Amino acid sequence: MDPELAALGEFGLIDLIRxxxxxxxxxxxxxxxxxxxxxxxxxxxxxxxxxxxxxxxxHFQWRWGRPRDLGRKAMAVNVSDIAAMGGRPxxxxxxxxxxxxxxxxTELEALLAGLEEEAATYGVxxxxxxxxxxxxxxxxAVTLLGVPPPGDAVLRSGAKPGxxxxxxxMLGGAAAGLLALELGLRPGAPWPADIARPAWLATEEExxxxxxxxxxxxxxxxLAAGQALVGCATAMIDVxxxxxxxxxxxxxxxxxxxxxxxxxxxxHAGAAAMARLTARDPLDLALRGGEDYELLFTxxxxxxxxxxxxxxxLAVTRIGEVIAGQPVPWLARADGREEILAGGFxxxxxxx
Amino acid sequence: MDPELAALGEFGLIDLIRxxxxxxxxxxxxxxxxxxxxxxxxxxxxxxxxxxxxxxxxHFQWRWGRPRDLGRKAMAVNVSDIAAMGGRPxxxxxxxxxxxxxxxxTELEALLAGLEEEAATYGVxxxxxxxxxxxxxxxxAVTLLGVPPPGDAVLRSGAKPGxxxxxxxMLGGAAAGLLALELGLRPGAPWPADIARPAWLATEEExxxxxxxxxxxxxxxxLAAGQALVGCATAMIDVxxxxxxxxxxxxxxxxxxxxxxxxxxxxHAGAAAMARLTARDPLDLALRGGEDYELLFTxxxxxxxxxxxxxxxLAVTRIGEVIAGQPVPWLARADGREEILAGGFxxxxxxx
Numbered sequence: 001m002d003p004e005l006a007a008l009g010e011f012g013l014i015d016l017i018r019x020x021x022x023x024x025x026x027x028x029x030x031x032x033x034x035x036x037x038x039x040x041x042x043x044x045x046x047x048x049x050x051x052x053x054x055x056x057x058x059h060f061q062w063r064w065g066r067p068r069d070l071g072r073k074a075m076a077v078n079v080s081d082i083a084a085m086g087g088r089p090x091x092x093x094x095x096x097x098x099x100x101x102x103x104x105x106t107e108l109e110a111l112l113a114g115l116e117e118e119a120a121t122y123g124v125x126x127x128x129x130x131x132x133x134x135x136x137x138x139x140x141a142v143t144l145l146g147v148p149p150p151g152d153a154v155l156r157s158g159a160k161p162g163x164x165x166x167x168x169x170m171l172g173g174a175a176a177g178l179l180a181l182e183l184g185l186r187p188g189a190p191w192p193a194d195i196a197r198p199a200w201l202a203t204e205e206e207x208x209x210x211x212x213x214x215x216x217x218x219x220x221x222x223l224a225a226g227q228a229l230v231g232c233a234t235a236m237i238d239v240x241x242x243x244x245x246x247x248x249x250x251x252x253x254x255x256x257x258x259x260x261x262x263x264x265x266x267x268h269a270g271a272a273a274m275a276r277l278t279a280r281d282p283l284d285l286a287l288r289g290g291e292d293y294e295l296l297f298t299x300x301x302x303x304x305x306x307x308x309x310x311x312x313x314l315a316v317t318r319i320g321e322v323i324a325g326q327p328v329p330w331l332a333r334a335d336g337r338e339e340i341l342a343g344g345f346x347x348x349x350x351x352x
Numbered sequence: 353m354d355p356e357l358a359a360l361g362e363f364g365l366i367d368l369i370r371x372x373x374x375x376x377x378x379x380x381x382x383x384x385x386x387x388x389x390x391x392x393x394x395x396x397x398x399x400x401x402x403x404x405x406x407x408x409x410x411h412f413q414w415r416w417g418r419p420r421d422l423g424r425k426a427m428a429v430n431v432s433d434i435a436a437m438g439g440r441p442x443x444x445x446x447x448x449x450x451x452x453x454x455x456x457x458t459e460l461e462a463l464l465a466g467l468e469e470e471a472a473t474y475g476v477x478x479x480x481x482x483x484x485x486x487x488x489x490x491x492x493a494v495t496l497l498g499v500p501p502p503g504d505a506v507l508r509s510g511a512k513p514g515x516x517x518x519x520x521x522m523l524g525g526a527a528a529g530l531l532a533l534e535l536g537l538r539p540g541a542p543w544p545a546d547i548a549r550p551a552w553l554a555t556e557e558e559x560x561x562x563x564x565x566x567x568x569x570x571x572x573x574x575l576a577a578g579q580a581l582v583g584c585a586t587a588m589i590d591v592x593x594x595x596x597x598x599x600x601x602x603x604x605x606x607x608x609x610x611x612x613x614x615x616x617x618x619x620h621a622g623a624a625a626m627a628r629l630t631a632r633d634p635l636d637l638a639l640r641g642g643e644d645y646e647l648l649f650t651x652x653x654x655x656x657x658x659x660x661x662x663x664x665x666l667a668v669t670r671i672g673e674v675i676a677g678q679p680v681p682w683l684a685r686a687d688g689r690e691e692i693l694a695g696g697f698x699x700x701x702x703x704x
Contacts, residue, residue, distance in 0.1 A: 011597075029398055033605060034508050035436035035590055036402035038500060041393050046381055049480060050388035051445045051495055057487035058449070084387035095405045095447075095493050128401060135409035136488030141447050143403055143495040148390060156386050238387055245363075253385060 056137025071114025172271030175289020177216030212270025408489025423466025524623030527641020564622025
């Protein structure tokens, strides 16, 4: 263990976190420093709660990015869940298990700074947590509390046959970024001398691969989009495991089927480049890669006001429609073939 | 990975947890199965939130106890935090990182059953969580939500010079139980043939060691006691790191000192026996062992109504008093010596 961290000890570290945590929210009656946090919750609407763990060796490799970015991502993936309900995040708790041969105090402070930076961006206050040691890798366990939108939370279960199926942003970037990181590329670094650089790779494709690594390391949760879609979206989910898997969840909860048009999938340019580099199908990266943290949602077939009117700056693509049938998504290929779209990321099924 | 679990997959496991989770609370508007849980919170009083992680190899060894007991403990240690505020727990979220070479589906179901059993005991509903794989040991990350008592939550910061300092139950049991488990003793099992059984060990001492292992493996949070003490206790904390450490936190937050009388410490009989067996100081186990999950609290010098009137069945011991001075606890020995009582359990300082 880092001698500076060992000298500080568990309670010294908690004190340090406590000093760092800005009491941004007037609703924090009692933050870090007691047995539990005591929080004011705006009356009437209920409470949204979500929790996500990030484990070293499973969700991230320490050497891939900066500790600051890891802190940002831990916060972002939870904000994405509140965004998918159309809600507003308010409070966060951080569980932190620190390996004995692990990060230095300086690195931990950078991680915390990243988490706070991202929290501040979304109006979230750090109110509590837990710290302990870990015999293996670093573990981050983040719990985020928020409130549903003034109307009602947007659920996974509200899609109806005839609805349009949409996605924000581009897909496959995070998966492509992961492939690039696994290959040995690094964000902001020139192409490594020990990795063969294909002759066909143009400057803009290399830039797209760089952008893909950024998506993987610091995804941007679509909070404003999620909130803007309240009252318009009939169902919504964030794309954390890939559209294949997440459209499946939406179909299951709504008891509908969906038809997704392969030709409409907005494929991230970095996914196209990495697919070519690693002899993969770019569509597969876009549909099954996961971790893009875009929003997948349904709307009435002809929403009024239109999406462009609701959220002028929102980049959205209509990728298909909701249909009646067994609750699975179908993929319609350009040649007319249709197949069940299965096989997003499953933590307990893959060996990686 | 257990083939049955691998066949089920992450989402199969989530479905299984969802089916198991009884919707006990009418406040669960939306439980497992969406991006976030949506919960009703009783109006007016605010929200209590606490989170605690349990890591294999740090907080527990898989072979020490039954998976069911581990599930119970994960719940109990969080309930203890709400108890220490005088509050009422309502909702729990479970983060579960499962090692690839880890527990079988049957063992995981037993763990979940234990967690639910304990949750039901305290009126808590499982509303959400996260599952993933782990490259090392099992990780449980539990977040518990509750409400403060109708008056006000009992904080760590309310102690005043002149107050009495009290503790519920007996101390050192959990530490003694841990020593016994590390030695190779097992709950419910006869004394192992390969461990020398000291001639002085009486049947009742062996029973006390068995009871100590039970305290370590399935601590009983003092929820009813914590609630009964609302309006009487001026400050309260649960004894998770040992009285030495936890009295220190109470002093720091209340900006007071405390004098603890060594002769008054209620030492668990199992702690006395294990101390003798391992040539340790039983008082040290009681004050620095941690994980007893008793409540340490302060009251006015002469509380009216008395504690016996408030909670007739409550086993409490007055172990000292709050005094003015630098915010540290002092230990007063029988021979008149006084020393600063330092050195409870610190996750980042110890090498175990």
